[in-house]
Amino acid sequence: MTVEITSAEELRELVGAPMPRAVTKERVVLHERDRQWLAASPFCLVATAGADGSCDVSPKGDPAGFVTVLDEVTLAIPERPGNRRADGYRNILENPHVGLIFLIPGRTDTLRINGRARLIREAPWFDDMVVRGHRPILAIEVAVEQIFYHCAKAFLRSELWQPQTWQPDVLPPRPRLVKEVESVPDTLAELERRYGPEYLKSLYR
Structure with a gap:
């Protein structure tokens, strides 16, 4: 059963009062x-x-x-x-x-x-x-x-800043994600070129 919080009073009762320092x-x-x-x-x-x-x-x-x-x-x-x-x-x-x-x-x-x-x-x-x-x-x-x-x-x-927890390859790279979830006419090869070394050159232009 889903129970929704519907008032500030109910929320405060649930989470408690903030510490004075907060x-x-x-x-x-x-x-x-x-x-x-x-x-x-x-x-x-x-x-x-x-x-x-x-x-x-x-x-x-x-x-x-x-x-x-x-x-x-x-x-x-x-x-x-x-x-x-x-x-x-x-x-x-x-x-x-x-x-x-x-x-x-x-x-x-x-x-x-x-x-x-x-x-x-x-x-x-x-x-x-x-x-x-x-x-x-x-x-x-x-x-x-x-x-x-x-x-x-x-x-x-x-553990955001702990390198041992990083998993950058848990999902496909940016070009493949774009091809799979966005409506784009570009081929995967074209997207890989777009998000390759040339992408870094476009950061300020």
């Missing part, structure tokens, strides 16, 4: 340690939701420090060439609330920042976001509303 760790201004974390992070996840509640989580990655800290309550994430779906960007136009998780490889804790975003198509700080000759055509500017560090338990349970 509540008081929230901040609204970037600390120097937050700036250092952002300078060391090469990867983040950007969660958005549209006006209708439909959600998107988009990975963003670049050399460490790709996020620009504009001041103690504002940061910016550059656009890089992708598939042009722009799901998260369209969500931001409808609903500015975003959730960010910043990772540092090998670290089991993460930095979480929530806030309100807007899309910027030009600003003086775009010049600071150039990587391999690519100057972003837009950036996500985030006004910080909530900051805190998230504990390591999820990473420890999953």
